[in-house]
Amino acid sequence: MFLIDQRSRKPIYEQIVDNVKNLIISGSLKRNDQLPSVRQLAQELSINPNTIQRAYAELEREGVTYSLKGRGSFVGSSLNDLRTSETEELLDDIFKTCISLQKMLCPKDRIIKKVEEAYNVGEGVDKRD
């Protein structure tokens, strides 16, 4: 269920954070579901437990999960909360990148074409006439 790329530039603990969020967004983890224990996940992924611990701490800090002493970590955010905040972040990235592209004199249409392309690739043709 967790996909980690050891060679990626993105720190492993961030990848774990993203993985958990995606599992929530995809519906695999629901509110109040328990996350795998630090030790178990560490063993499963062959990753240092400190790294898992750090990821869980970060998730808790962001309010995505909560922990009960001696019991473990549990999903706190609802699917919708998370989906909304993540979406806003990504739209912000789009915005910033567009500003740069405009400075490079890239015509707006090229970007829009790219967006269409992504939506076609990702989902199959979504326009049927």
Next chain:
Amino acid sequence: MFLIDQRSRKPIYEQIVDNVKNLIISGSLKRNDQLPSVRQLAQELSINPNTIQRAYAELEREGVTYSLKGRGSFVGSSLNDLRTSETEELLDDIFKTCISLQKMLCPKDRIIKKVEEAYNVGEGVDKRD
């Protein structure tokens, strides 16, 4: 002309690389123009010469600049070469972000609205009817 954010997560030497590229793209630096010397730029930006040196070495490795022994560093890439390659990179970023947004069930129109917004902010209203 150079803007460095000491607090940024992005290494200073990378920021310098980006600055030089941007100066070329904006037309402030033209092919065969001489860059400020390592020492001069270091003093101007209150940054260690080694860090500038590293940035210049990276620029040369990428073919953006070339250096003449004992003479200095000079712009090698043409504005258009650079603009093209940078644009492709950014469009790629757009593509990847769109894939993620689609997974979050973000409607395509929200993205396109964001793109339009960026183009209006950046340039003033460019479409009046």
Next chain:
Amino acid sequence: MFLIDQRSRKPIYEQIVDNVKNLIISGSLKRNDQLPSVRQLAQELSINPNTIQRAYAELEREGVTYSLKGRGSFVGSSLNDLRTSETEELLDDIFKTCISLQKMLCPKDRIIKKVEEAYNVGEGVDKRD
């Protein structure tokens, strides 16, 4: 295992790069083997860690090694990849030198004799009739 000549015209960091490549080519380092850590090698060779770091960065840039965050540097290239590319480079050197020798009116046979000589010295007589 590492041989560094402090007096050589070739920069130390390049010598380290060459050393690592040779260890791979000779089979002493295999794919996914861990390289000595920056600090350890620095101490062993009585060389500044920054210089080792630079060599390792270059090796990674060339795709010969890869590094895992917080874990270390590892061999990425296979023996054969490296042997092939290095061989091509050296054959190219031979070609260029021959062009110069021809301009000096050196008869081709003198070169071929030299080649034979090198192969006899390096390996013991390899042709007995």
Next chain:
Amino acid sequence: MFLIDQRSRKPIYEQIVDNVKNLIISGSLKRNDQLPSVRQLAQELSINPNTIQRAYAELEREGVTYSLKGRGSFVGSSLNDLRTSETEELLDDIFKTCISLQKMLCPKDRIIKKVEEAYNVGEGVDKRD
């Protein structure tokens, strides 16, 4: 008559040294011929006079030229002396490169094929049957 590559890794003064030697070897400069004056050559090549001066000093140090106070620099070596010593140096390079190639398990025949190739390219086919 002089070909200088400002961007080459080889220092300009070495390139000038090589140029003079080649002019002697090709017969364009004969024993006791006068070399162009430092100032004249510097102007012709748009190169710092110090650099020419350094090249001429090196040529004199190697015994290739001699200088007369207030008169200039003159060719000292005969064509044959020079051709012989340069040839020996290049053959030595071939030898060393072959040792390396042998370590990489490159078959001797690949080298010899390369030598033949260089002699064909450089001079037109030299074997007619």
Next chain:
DNA sequence: GTGGTCTAGACCACA
């Protein structure tokens, strides 16, 4: 003057 290499030593994020 120019860029390039190196040492010494610090601090950082990450595992």
Next chain:
DNA sequence: GTGGTCTAGACCACA
């Protein structure tokens, strides 16, 4: 522990 970045300061070859 690991690699990566940065400062400070020296020295080099080269033009």
